[in-house]
Structures are given as structure tokens and as C-alpha cells.
Amino acid sequence: MSAPLLELVRSRHVLVCVGAGGVGKTTVAAALALEAARRGRRTVVITIDPARRLADALGLDDLGNEPRPLPGEVLASLEMGAGGELSAMMLDMKRTFDDLVERFAPDPQTRQRILSNPIYQHVSDALAGSAEYSAMEKVYELSQRETFDLIVVDTPPSQHALDFLDAPQRLIAFLDSRLVQLLVHPAFAAGRLGFRVFQRPAHGALKIVERVSGVAFLEDISEFVLAFEGMSEGFRERARQVRALLLGPRSGFVLVSGPGSRAIGDARRFLGRLESGGIPVAGVIFNRMRTWPEGGDPPAQVPLGGQGEAAVRSLAAAFAASEGESFPAERAARAAIEAVAGYASAVRRDREVTEALVAEAGGTLGFAARVPELALDVHDLEGLSRIATHLFPGEDARGDGT
Amino acid sequence: MSAPERPLLERRLVIVTGKGGTGKSSVVAALALAAAQRGRRVCVVETGLDEQVPRLFDPAAPPVGYAGRVIHDGVTALRIEPYAALAEYLGLQIGGRRVVELVFRNKAFRQLMDAAPGWRELITLGKVWHLEQQHEEGGAARYDLILVDAPATGHGLTFLDVPRVAVAAVRMGPLRRHAGWVEEMIRDGRRTLLLPVALAEELPVRETAELVERVRRELDVSVDRVVVNAVAPAPFPSDLADLDARLGRLPDDAPLAGLPRPATLAACAAHLRQRHELNAHHLRAIGRATGLPVVPLPYLPSGVAGPDDLARLAEALLAEPRECGP
Numbered sequence: 108m109s110a111p112l113l114e115l116v117r118s119r120h121v122l123v124c125v126g127a128g129g130v131g132k133t134t135v136a137a138a139l140a141l142e143a144a145r146r147g148r149r150t151v152v153i154t155i156d157p158a159r160r161l162a163d164a165l166g167l168d169d170l171g172n173e174p175r176p177l178p179g180e181v182l183a184s185l186e187m188g189a190g191g192e193l194s195a196m197m198l199d200m201k202r203t204f205d206d207l208v209e210r211f212a213p214d215p216q217t218r219q220r221i222l223s224n225p226i227y228q229h230v231s232d233a234l235a236g237s238a239e240y241s242a243m244e245k246v247y248e249l250s251q252r253e254t255f256d257l258i259v260v261d262t263p264p265s266q267h268a269l270d271f272l273d274a275p276q277r278l279i280a281f282l283d284s285r286l287v288q289l290l291v292h293p294a295f296a297a298g299r300l301g302f303r304v305f306q307r308p309a310h311g312a313l314k315i316v317e318r319v320s321g322v323a324f325l326e327d328i329s330e331f332v333l334a335f336e337g338m339s340e341g342f343r344e345r346a347r348q349v350r351a352l353l354l355g356p357r358s359g360f361v362l363v364s365g366p367g368s369r370a371i372g373d374a375r376r377f378l379g380r381l382e383s384g385g386i387p388v389a390g391v392i393f394n395r396m397r398t399w400p401e402g403g404d405p406p407a408q409v410p411l412g413g414q415g416e417a418a419v420r421s422l423a424a425a426f427a428a429s430e431g432e433s434f435p436a437e438r439a440a441r442a443a444i445e446a447v448a449g450y451a452s453a454v455r456r457d458r459e460v461t462e463a464l465v466a467e468a469g470g471t472l473g474f475a476a477r478v479p480e481l482a483l484d485v486h487d488l489e490g491l492s493r494i495a496t497h498l499f500p501g502e503d504a505r506g507d508g509t
Numbered sequence: 510m511s512a513p514e515r516p517l518l519e520r521r522l523v524i525v526t527g528k529g530g531t532g533k534s535s536v537v538a539a540l541a542l543a544a545a546q547r548g549r550r551v552c553v554v555e556t557g558l559d560e561q562v563p564r565l566f567d568p569a570a571p572p573v574g575y576a577g578r579v580i581h582d583g584v585t586a587l588r589i590e591p592y593a594a595l596a597e598y599l600g601l602q603i604g605g606r607r608v609v610e611l612v613f614r615n616k617a618f619r620q621l622m623d624a625a626p627g628w629r630e631l632i633t634l635g636k637v638w639h640l641e642q643q644h645e646e647g648g649a650a651r652y653d654l655i656l657v658d659a660p661a662t663g664h665g666l667t668f669l670d671v672p673r674v675a676v677a678a679v680r681m682g683p684l685r686r687h688a689g690w691v692e693e694m695i696r697d698g699r700r701t702l703l704l705p706v707a708l709a710e711e712l713p714v715r716e717t718a719e720l721v722e723r724v725r726r727e728l729d730v731s732v733d734r735v736v737v738n739a740v741a742p743a744p745f746p747s748d749l750a751d752l753d754a755r756l757g758r759l760p761d762d763a764p765l766a767g768l769p770r771p772a773t774l775a776a777c778a779a780h781l782r783q784r785h786e787l788n789a790h791h792l793r794a795i796g797r798a799t800g801l802p803v804v805p806l807p808y809l810p811s812g813v814a815g816p817d818d819l820a821r822l823a824e825a826l827l828a829e830p831r832e833c834g835p
Contacts, residue, residue: 129530129708368812369532376559400776406769417766425763425771430755439749443756443774446744450777453810482783484711 112361112474113499115389116143119359121246121352122259122389125381126363127373131394134485135363135478136261137165138494140193145495147188148256152195153245155263164487165195172199172206174249181488194255196245203241206248211341247349359389364464366396366457371464378468390474392498393461397453398479404458405451418444517734517827518544518654520702521641522694524669524730526659527706528716532738534561535813535822536706536806537658542566542816543823545583549653552640553580555588556633556660556668562586565813581816585652591629594636595622602683630660630671631688638691641700666720669695669703669728698731706736709791709805718798733802735795736826740805741788744781753778804828 115122116139124136133154140152151174154167165177174194176182182193205222212218246260352358360381364374374391381388399405422440430436465475478497485491517523523540527533541551541562553562555573563570563580570580575594577587592613599609612618622628643651660668672695675688695701705720707713717735724732745752756775763771796803806825809818 127530128528129710129713365530369530373529400773400780401769418768421764421766422768422774425759425765426755428763429759434755435749438746439752439755442745442749443752443778444768446752446781447769447774447777449810450781456811480780480784482780483787486711 112390112392112476115359115361115473116257116499117146117148120257120357121250121359122257123246123353123358123360124259124261124363125360125377126262127370127377130363130365130370131478131485132363133261134161134491134494135361135392135394135498136259137161137195138491138498139361140195140257140259141185141488141491142495142499143257143259144182144191144193145185145188147191149190149192149254150194150257150259151249151255152193153198153242153249153258153260154195155198155242155261161486162197164491167195167197172196172202172245174255185488185492198242198245200241203245207241207244207342207345211345243349243353244345247345247352250352354386360386362388362391364391364393364461366393366461368460371460374464375467378464382471388468388472390472390476391465391468392476392478393457394478395480396461396477397450397457398477399451399454405454415444515699517702517704518547518549520654521650521700522637522655522657523702523704524657524659524695525704525706526666526668526720528713531706531708531713532806532813533706534658535565535819536704536736536738536826537656538562538565538813539819539822539826540654541584541586541656542581542819543827544654544656545581546823549583550651551584552577552652552655553584553586554637554640554655554657555586556658557588560586560588562658565819566816568814589633589636591632592622594632595628598632598635627671627674630668631675631691634668634672634691634695635687638694641694666723666728669730673728696729701731703728703730703732704734704736705732706738707795709737709740709788709795711791714791714794714798717795721799721801734804735799735801736804736806737792737795738806739808740792741781741785741808743785744778750782753782 122136122139124132124139126132136154137152140150143150152165153174154162154165167175174196176192176194185193187193208221209218212221242260242262246258249255249258362374362377362381364370364377378388419437419440422443423436426434426436426439430439461475461477465472476498478494481490481493483490485494517540525533525537525540527536537553538561541553544551555562560572563573563578563586566581566584572588573580573586574588575590577585580586596609596613599612600606603609637655637657640652640655641650645651672688672692676685676692703724705717707717721732721735724730743750749755753775756771756778759771759775761771765771768774792803792805804826806822809821813819813822
């Protein structure tokens with residue numbers, strides 16, 4: 108199952124980028140999609156909440172909830188491989204959920220009853236994991252259309268890495284629950300399930316919910332459940348298919364992390380939860396790594412040990428020669444050496460903590476790729492292109508897709 | 510642009526909000542330490558799946574759980590687990606632990622609650638309200654300051670909006686009354702402050718502006734400053750701000766004792782300067798976009814690793830907020 112990143116981008120059908128917020132997941136997802144398109148694949152990247160200028164660069168000026176091809180002149184400048192296409196879409200979570208209701212509602216009246224029910228209106232954005240689930244639902248829908256070879260999706264940041272897989276189960280469990288059935292049509296539930304066995308505790312629970320919540324809330328729930336009942340089977344089957352697609356061999360989960368101590372802690376927890384949920388992680392991408400200008404590790408003499416004063420004197424002398432006598436050469440030398448020494452230790456630290464995480468994961472990761480921290484924000488295709496270059500070093504995309 | 514109305518630590522309740530990765534738990538921990546050092550009795554409330562704050566005081570700290578524990582002199586921490594809070598609430602309402610246990614063991618009840626939206630937020634805020642109301646026997650409040658590490662998802666706004674929704678949706682009964690008390694607490698600017706934490710990066714600038722706008726328009730919760738975490742310090746003294754360019758002008762064969770070549774030094778220095786300038790640019794943008802004073806916190810290269818680091822953050826947090834004009 109373990110494959111290098113290039114292999115994933117070339118052959119998988121779905122790539123799910125997971126990770127905590129603030130690590131540059133959206134940018135990484137877009138760079139992976141760009142690379143795939145350059146290699147001749149019809150690609151779409153689904154993002155949740157891109158930075159404004161990146162959204163503009165991808166032609167995402169509104170919440171269309173439909174993939175939109177990048178403008179032709181933009182694509183022309185990207186030297187796409189033959190057949191390669193790149194589309195982008197910004198996910199409208201509420202609308203995706205509404206679409207799902209439209210699809211499975213047996214008739215227009217039911218659809219209207221559901222969409223206007225106050226409980227539904229809160230369920231669709233407040234049910235934990237519905238955001239994640241609606242992203243995956245969209246992936247599945249696009250996958251069914253067969254207009255894309257590769258779908259790259261940027262998941263919403265979440266502490267619960269697996270919410271997007273659990274959310275449909277939870278909704279179904281709710282719809283199927285005996286309490287809900289009892290609420291909706293007690294006589295039917297009693298006949299089918301054996302009234303005496305469970306009626307007392309459920310009835311007690313109901314009394315308490317009623318006493319604490321007031322009655323209107325329960326009425327809204329019943330209305331919602333009744334309207335939803337005919338759709339339960341459709342939802343269930345759909346959820347099963349979404350899960351099968353995501354956990355199947357054509358999909359891959361890529362963990363995106365930063366090198367900061369907080370990000371590494373989050374990444375560690377993500378790996379643990381994915382593993383305990385039985386979800387294989389294809390590999391990890393460390394974004395925003397501080398790197399040494401010449402590549403590799405900083406030379407061992409930085410930061411300076413006992414040689415410090417000699418180094419300051421030599422740099423001060425070089426400054427005096429180049430900047431003239433009025434320049435505070437020694438102070439400048441000290442400031443420069445201090446800053447560079449600090450940077451060198453940051454470079455080492457970033458490498459060490461990321462290597463430690465990879466070592467902890469054992470042999471389960473197919474790759475660990477690193478992208479350097481760039482001096483400017485990535486907000487255009489040129490920036491994405493630079494990230495792709497770091498993710499796929501020494502690979503010539505154009506020779507590949509033809 | 511208005512200066513903050515009152516000092517940070519004089520509120521009863523400070524709700525620290527921010528997206529994942531902004532370091533809001535560090536801000537909560539630093540505020541807790543600062544308040545405790547000034548003699549306040551502090552209660553830290555965790556709402557996430559993973560407890561963060563106790564570990565910032567002591568990396569080896571065991572979980573505090575719902576029961577809570579003193580994690581530092583003057584600082585109590587607890588994690589609000591929604592089911593535990595619900596059990597406590599129902600126990601108070603019904604007055605019988607056994608009945609509540611019976612209800613909680615009911616599988617159908619669990620299924621209903623697992624799927625039902627909104628109640629977790631409501632019960633969490635209800636517990637916060639309860640903590641705020643607790644008094645010692647002499648009549649003094651049990652906690653002078655309650656610091657909530659708000660959930661990271663959805664800007665933490667859904668979290669604060671739930672009492673209003675509940676008051677609107679539930680037409681009668683004790684729940685409606687209690688939700689009303691919680692809403693009143695959240696909207697009382699003398700008691701409660703919402704403290705957004707952001708990073709000086711492009712996306713957080715926009716998100717923070719949207720957050721502040723929504724808080725003003727929809728929530729009516731007091732927000733009077735924005736904390737910007739992990740701000741890269743200026744790499745060189747201000748009169749040597751162009752040091753990277755000067756390094757770049759050195760001849761490449763300059764005899765340097767035990768140092769990388771000038772071009773490498775210049776490249777490192779240029780990177781540090783550009784990152785700092787980018788940070789400063791976004792910091793100004795946050796001030797402009799929100800119209801609020803900005804409180805920058807220094808970037809700590811190794812993260813927060815104990816009370817010394819927290820004290821550094823606390824000092825920056827309690828400094829007068831910086832006006833960030835256009």
C-alpha cells in the first residue's frame with residue numbers, strides 16, 4: 108500500500124488532505140492538484156476556505172459549489188501535460204447538504220417540509236461532523252460523474268479526524284433510534300419492538316426531556332424525523348458508498364503538518380486517530396520548514412562555540428572594508444551572527460522534530476515530503492508551482508503526461 | 510478606534526477564541542498565570558477533546574477531567590465534558606442521581622443525544638454560568654476570573670450563538686429560562702469579554718475581520734482587542750534593518766573565521782527580514798480590518814514549555830494594546 112507521493116498523484120482517484128488548521132493544507136492541496144494536471148490528469152481541487160488571493164488566483168470568486176475550470180489563459184501559462192485539466196471549487200457545506208435532501212426526498216412536499224424545519228436548519232450546520240461529511244459527500248458525487256481523474260480535497264480543520272466518516276452513521280443511528288421511533292409513532296414502535304421491554308425507561312427519558320426542554324422542541328424533532336423517514340434508506344446506502352470510496356484502494360489520505368511544536372503534537376494525535384480508525388495514511392507533508400540556503404544541514408560551526416569572538420572580528424573587518432568607517436561594523440557583525448545562529452538552530456530543530464514524528468510512525472508512511480517556509484505568502488499559481496517543485500524535486504512533469 | 514474599556518483581568522469571564530493552530534490555549538494559560546500572580550482566583554475551562562492548558566504549566570500533568578484540579582497556585586482547571594455536565598444539570602433539575610443514571614443508561618436516550626445538535630454548546634455554557642455564579646460561604650465569588658478555551662471549529666461563534674437560538678426555539682420551560690440567563694451573561698460587557706486570537710498571516714487577517722464583524726452584528730458580545738500570536742521579532746536592530754543587503758555586498762572571498770560564506774549569511778538574513786516584514790504587514794492589516802487595538806505576542810522558537818514562557822506571554826498580553834493605525 109505504501110507508495111511515494113508522485114505515485115499517488117499519478118494514479119489515485121481521490122486524495123484527502125487532513126491535518127490541523129493553520130498548516131497550509133489548502134495550499135498543499137492546490138499544489139498537488141496543479142502537479143497532477145501538469146502530468147496530464149483531469150483534476151479538481153475542492154477547498155473549504157481559501158485565502159482570498161489564492162481563491163482569486165483559482166478563479167473562485169463565489170460559493171458556486173460546482174467545479175470551475177481555471178481560465179484558459181492561466182492554464183496556457185502552466186504548460187499542462189496533454190489532456191491535463193485543472194478545476195477548483197469552494198465547498199458550500201449547507202448547499203451540499205440541501206442537495207442531498209433534494210436527491211433523496213420522495214416528493215417536493217417532503218423536501219419542503221425538511222428544508223424549512225428548524226431542526227433541519229440546525230442539524231445541517233450544527234451536527235458535529237456535518238461539515239466534514241458534506242465535503243466527502245461532494246467528493247463522492249464528483250467521483251460518480253467520471254469527469255475527473257483525480258479529486259484533491261482539503262478537509263475542514265477538525266479535532267475529530269474521523270468525524271467525516273462517522274457523521275452519517277450518527278445521523279442514521281438517530282433516525283433509527285427507538286426513542287425517535289417512539290416519539291414519531293408510539294403505537295407502531297410498540298407493536299414492532301415490544302412495548303413493555305423498553306417503554307418504561309424510554310418513557311422516563313422522554314418525560315425528562317420534555318420537562319427540561321419544553322414541548323415545542325420535541326414537536327419539531329418529530330416533524331423532522333417523520334419527514335426524514337422516507338430518506339433514511341437512501342442516506343444509509345449513500346453513507347456506505349462514501350465510506351467505501353474513501354477507504355478503498357483508489358483513495359489516499361495525506362497528512363499535512365507544520366514543524367512547530369503545536370502542529371507536531373496535532374499531527375501525532377491525527378496519526379493516532381487515523382490508525383485506530385483503521386484508515387491508512389499514505390504519507391505526510393511537512394509544510395513551512397525552515398531550511399538552510401545551501402540545502403542540507405547548517406554547518407556544524409553555527410551556532411559558534413569558542414570561536415565566537417574570532418568570527419565576530421573577521422565579519423566586522425569585512426564590513427569595515429566594504430561599508431566604510433562610519434558603519435558600526437562590530438555591532439552589525441554581532442547582530443548578523445546572532446540572527447544566523449538562531450536561524451541555523453531553527454533549521455536543525457525543524458528537521459529533528461519532523462524526523463522524530465516519521466520515526467514514531469514506523470514504516471506505515473509511504474513518504475515524508477518537506478516544503479520550505481517561503482518568504483512570501485502563496486497567493487498565485489506561480490507560488491503553487493514553487494511548492495510543487497519542492498514536493499516533486501527533480502521530476503520533469505512535462506515529460507510524463509504525454 | 511477606541512482603546513479597550515477596561516483591563517483584561519477585571520472581567521469575570523474571558524472567552525478566548527481562535528482557529529486551531531493560533532495558540533489560544535497558550536493565551537489562556539498565560540492569562541491564568543498573570544491573574545493568579547495578581548491574587549485572583551482563576552478557573553480555566555477546557556472545551557476541546559484534548560486538554561491543553563494543564564500541559565502548558567507542566568508537560569507531565571495528568572488530565573484534570575470534569576471534576577477539575579488545581580494546576581498552579583490560584584489556578585483551577587477543568588474540562589467540560591458535555592455528558593457529565595448534562596448529568597449534573599439533570600441531577601439539579603430532577604433532584605435524583607438514580608433517575609439520571611437510569612436515563613443515561615438508556616441506549617435510545619444516548620442515541621438521541623449523540624445526534625441532537627446544539628445541546629453540547631448550551632450545556633457547556635450553562636456550566637460556565639454555574640461556575641460564575643458559585644459563591645463561598647462568606648458571599649465572595651468562588652472564582653474571580655473564568656477563562657474559557659473555546660472550541661476551535663467554526664470560529665467559536667456557533668458556540669456563543671446557541672443560547673440565543675435556544676431561547677428562540679424553546680418556547681417555554683426551565684430550559685428556556687436557563688438559556689436566557691446564559692445569554693444574559695454572555696452579552697453583559699461588564700462581565701464578559703470575547704478575546705480573539707489570530708496569527709499574523711494572510712488567511713487569519715480576513716477570518717478575524719469576519720469574526721469581529723459577526724460578533725458586532727449578530728452576537729452583541731463585548732470584544733475590545735485582538736491578540737496576534739507568534740509574531741516574528743525584528744531580526745536586527747532598527748538602524749541595521751538592511752543588514753542582509755550589506756551582507757550581500759561583502760565579497761564572496763572575504764576571510765571569515767568559522768562562518769558560512771557571505772552569500773549564505775545574506776540569504777538567511779534576508780529570509781528572516783522578509784518573514785518579519787510579512788508578519789508586520791499582516792499585523793497592521795488586522796488592526797485596520799477590525800478597527801481594534803492589536804496585542805502582539807512574541808514568537809517562541811521552542812513553543813511554550815512551562816511557567817517561564819507563560820510569564821513572557823503574560824507580560825506581552827497585559828501591556829497596553831498597540832494602536833494599529835492605517
